[in-house]
Amino acid sequence: MKRPRYLRFLSLLMFLQAAIFLGYFYLSFNQPTTLTFIQIWVTELNRGNFDLNIPRGLATVFFLTGTWLGLGVASFLIWIGLWRVWAWAWSAAIILEGVVLILSLEAYLNNVVDWRFYTAMVVAVLISFLLNQHETQILYKVIETPVEGPFGK
Amino acid sequence: MDDLELLRRFEPIIHFTNGEHFFPMDVDRYVAECSLWETRPDQPSDLLIPERGLTLQKLAQPHPAPHGSVHYLRFVESLSAFEAARFLVKHRGGFKHSRGRLARVGLTSRLVDALFSITLILRGRVPGGTAAAARDAYSKLQAFDERYVYYGRVVRQGGFICLQYWFFYAMNDWRSSFHGVNDHEADWEQVVVYLAEDLTPQWVAYASHDFSGDDLRRRWDDREVKRLGEHPVIFTGAGSHASYFSAGEYMHEVALPFSGPFTRVMRVLQKIWRSTFRQVSVASEETVSGALVIPFIDYARGDGLKIGPGGDRQWDARLLPDTHDTAPDHPQAWAHHYRGLWGLFARDPIAGENAPAGPKYNRDGSVRRSWVDPLGWAGLDKVTPPSSVAATLEEGRAALEKRLASAQSEIDKKTSQLRILGLEAESMINVPHFESHYPEHLQKMTALSQSIEALHRQTAVDQALLESLANYGAELMRGHRLPVRSHIKTAHHPAPAGAEQLGRLAEAWAALSLGVLILGFLMILLIVPRFWVNGLVSLVAVISFLEAIFRREAKDLIRRAVILLSLMATLVLLVEFALPLLVAAIIGLGVFIIADNLRELVG
Numbered sequence: 089m090k091r092p093r094y095l096r097f098l099s100l101l102m103f104l105q106a107a108i109f110l111g112y113f114y115l116s117f118n119q120p121t122t123l124t125f126i127q128i129w130v131t132e133l134n135r136g137n138f139d140l141n142i143p144r145g146l147a148t149v150f151f152l153t154g155t156w157l158g159l160g161v162a163s164f165l166i167w168i169g170l171w172r173v174w175a176w177a178w179s180a181a182i183i184l185e186g187v188v189l190i191l192s193l194e195a196y197l198n199n200v201v202d203w204r205f206y207t208a209m210v211v212a213v214l215i216s217f218l219l220n221q222h223e224t225q226i227l228y229k230v231i232e233t234p235v236e237g238p239f240g241k
Numbered sequence: 242m243d244d245l246e247l248l249r250r251f252e253p254i255i256h257f258t259n260g261e262h263f264f265p266m267d268v269d270r271y272v273a274e275c276s277l278w279e280t281r282p283d284q285p286s287d288l289l290i291p292e293r294g295l296t297l298q299k300l301a302q303p304h305p306a307p308h309g310s311v312h313y314l315r316f317v318e319s320l321s322a323f324e325a326a327r328f329l330v331k332h333r334g335g336f337k338h339s340r341g342r343l344a345r346v347g348l349t350s351r352l353v354d355a356l357f358s359i360t361l362i363l364r365g366r367v368p369g370g371t372a373a374a375a376r377d378a379y380s381k382l383q384a385f386d387e388r389y390v391y392y393g394r395v396v397r398q399g400g401f402i403c404l405q406y407w408f409f410y411a412m413n414d415w416r417s418s419f420h421g422v423n424d425h426e427a428d429w430e431q432v433v434v435y436l437a438e439d440l441t442p443q444w445v446a447y448a449s450h451d452f453s454g455d456d457l458r459r460r461w462d463d464r465e466v467k468r469l470g471e472h473p474v475i476f477t478g479a480g481s482h483a484s485y486f487s488a489g490e491y492m493h494e495v496a497l498p499f500s501g502p503f504t505r506v507m508r509v510l511q512k513i514w515r516s517t518f519r520q521v522s523v524a525s526e527e528t529v530s531g532a533l534v535i536p537f538i539d540y541a542r543g544d545g546l547k548i549g550p551g552g553d554r555q556w557d558a559r560l561l562p563d564t565h566d567t568a569p570d571h572p573q574a575w576a577h578h579y580r581g582l583w584g585l586f587a588r589d590p591i592a593g594e595n596a597p598a599g600p601k602y603n604r605d606g607s608v609r610r611s612w613v614d615p616l617g618w619a620g621l622d623k624v625t626p627p628s629s630v631a632a633t634l635e636e637g638r639a640a641l642e643k644r645l646a647s648a649q650s651e652i653d654k655k656t657s658q659l660r661i662l663g664l665e666a667e668s669m670i671n672v673p674h675f676e677s678h679y680p681e682h683l684q685k686m687t688a689l690s691q692s693i694e695a696l697h698r699q700t701a702v703d704q705a706l707l708e709s710l711a712n713y714g715a716e717l718m719r720g721h722r723l724p725v726r727s728h729i730k731t732a733h734h735p736a737p738a739g740a741e742q743l744g745r746l747a748e749a750w751a752a753l754s755l756g757v758l759i760l761g762f763l764m765i766l767l768i769v770p771r772f773w774v775n776g777l778v779s780l781v782a783v784i785s786f787l788e789a790i791f792r793r794e795a796k797d798l799i800r801r802a803v804i805l806l807s808l809m810a811t812l813v814l815l816v817e818f819a820l821p822l823l824v825a826a827i828i829g830l831g832v833f834i835i836a837d838n839l840r841e842l843v844g
Contacts, residue, residue, distance in 0.1 A: 185807075189809075217804075
């Protein structure tokens with residue numbers, strides 16, 4: 089199947105988004121503080137302490153890394169769906185971009201924004217506008233191809 | 242064939258909606274029931290002729306009054322609320338509303354609708370109970386002598402024969418009986434059939450709300466024009482009596498008076514968004530046509546009484562005299578001589594609730610365009626009737642050739658002048674005392690040269706037009722015509738069936754949502770006044786989401802929300818990275834120029 093240019097571009101952006109989020113996950117997870125937190129927790133577990141007393145700070149780290157991982161995996165799966173032109177992929181993609189934009193804008197409004205959020209924002213904006221194009225929506229059967237009525241105009 | 246026979250030959254068949262209360266009637270019996278009133282500026286109304294004392298002849302008499310005065314008829318006294326309720330309970334039935342109009346549109350339109358209802362309290366309006374009283378009076382008249390009347394007029398204009406059919410109704414009860422825009426005593430509606438001189442029908446035009454010009458008319462062979470033999474079939478709106486080509490329920494939008502500029506800006510932005518960026522609209526359909534519009538449904542179902550040839554009842558045709566010098570004692574002299582309103586003057590400043598004037602006049606006493614210029618009213622003034630096509634083409638060709646010859650002669654003359662100026666200019670070079678005159682001379686030459694260039698351009702256009710006209714003329718002679726609907730800019734179609742299939746829950750929600758929003762906002766103000774902005778945004782978001790679920794548009798709502806977030810994010814990026822973006826744009830421009838030049842160099 090010869091895919092139109094806008095679809096190739098959309099898929100490329102979605103793949104890029106998956107790579108970015110998984111990259112963020114790797115960077116966040118691989119930090120010394122994160123690893124130290126995890127080592128402490130694992131040690132506690134080995135000692136038989138199962139009261140789930142998560143060390144301070146680890147919850148935040150888990151949330152952040154978990155978010156990047158979740159977004160990355162979701163982006164990857166949606167990339168496959170978009171590339172195969174599966175109808176559900178459009179809906180999943182628009183919801184995903186909504187989540188990414190809410191997180192980015194929330195970070196911006198709370199003054200905790202950094203280059204990672206800005207990058208995510210740029211990619212999400214581009215993907216959203218591509219998803220909102222007439223051609224894209226017709227391809228994924230979100231809207232029907234306009235047909236002329238019984239009396240023309 | 243005389244005029245009345247001609248009118249009868251093409252008289253329309255009107256299909257009414259089941260539940261319609263008023264049908265076309267004769268003005269004689271109506272006027273006999275009316276009183277005549279006069280309102281002078283800033284004064285209460287004076288009774289000129291009491292009810293049962295008025296006749297059409299008296300109506301046609303002059304009624305001198307100072308500038309700014311309004312003459313009007315009063316058909317009925319409104320019933321009290323109790324009497325009206327009793328009447329309506331007793332005469333219930335017939336009409337069934339489809340899914341409420343508010344369920345078909347979004348929250349914005351409902352808010353505007355609420356504002357519109359409030360304006361009705363502030364504006365002059367037809368009192369409640371008037372429609373019930375008029376129904377009662379009309380049904381008594383019909384019970385005594387059932388008649389269905391139209392007033393016909395034949396106008397010969399510009400090679401067409403215009404058969405104008407006027408229908409008079411005792412009342413427009415669109416608002417009070419069918420949740421429409423307005424009520425007013427008396428209603429005049431019209432339909433025009435346009436014939437060629439050989440009596441073949443060419444066009445039809447039906448009066449319908451604010452439609453005008455080209456959009457009003459359809460070609461006789463248009464599939465949208467329903468016909469029974471030579472009789473066009475018209476579907477009339479319940480209460481409004483507007484005429485439609487097809488049966489159905491029509492969404493009719495009324496714009497608030499001050500909404501024009503806002504709507505225009507919105508439309509331009511929508512156009513750019515859709516055409517330039519190829520984006521699906523963010524705003525819902527009713528917002529596209531202007532956020533400040535109120536939706537109303539005009540029920541033209543055509544499932545009720547049918548009047549006309551082959552219908553349930555037949556017409557009683559009356560011919561209107563076409564000349565203004567009609568003697569006052571002529572039975573139809575009122576059409577020319579009475580310029581007042583045909584029902585209650587409600588003092589509504591935007592006139593929607595004031596009764597209309599007669600077939601010939603506007604409310605302000607000026608002559609209606611449709612009366613004096615039935616061709617221009619339907620945009621036919623620019624259309625050549627079939628019998629004149631050859632002559633008009635020849636006339637156009639001759640005019641163009643004359644203009645071309647004249648332009649060529651002008652070009653020759655000016656070219657000759659320019660050459661003389663050129664030689665003069667050449668002779669001034671190297672002559673020191675012409676230093677101050679030389680620039681002025683050059684200016685003259687430039688102006689003349691530009692004028693010759695303009696003539697050449699116009700000549701080129703005229704030559705192309707001449708060629709085009711010759712080709713089109715040949716096609717016309719071969720019987721070719723433009724597509725049947727090529728003249729229509731905005732056609733009115735019935736609402737699609739899907740719009741009528743919203744659930745009862747959606748309808749209930751539509752009725753409640755605005756109230757819930759207002760009460761919710763009030764609660765926020767009382768309980769957590771500090772967070773009123775967040776509270777309002779959350780409330781609107783929740784209500785919009787519920788709304789979308791009821792309307793089965795949740796996916797679309799998510800799409801719109803994401804696009805709005807994208808626009809906000811774009812704004813953030815533009816603000817935060819203005820300088821880098823500018824640098825990137827300049828770099829991009831530089832790279833593009835280099836690449837373009839290199840391509841030229843290589844290729």
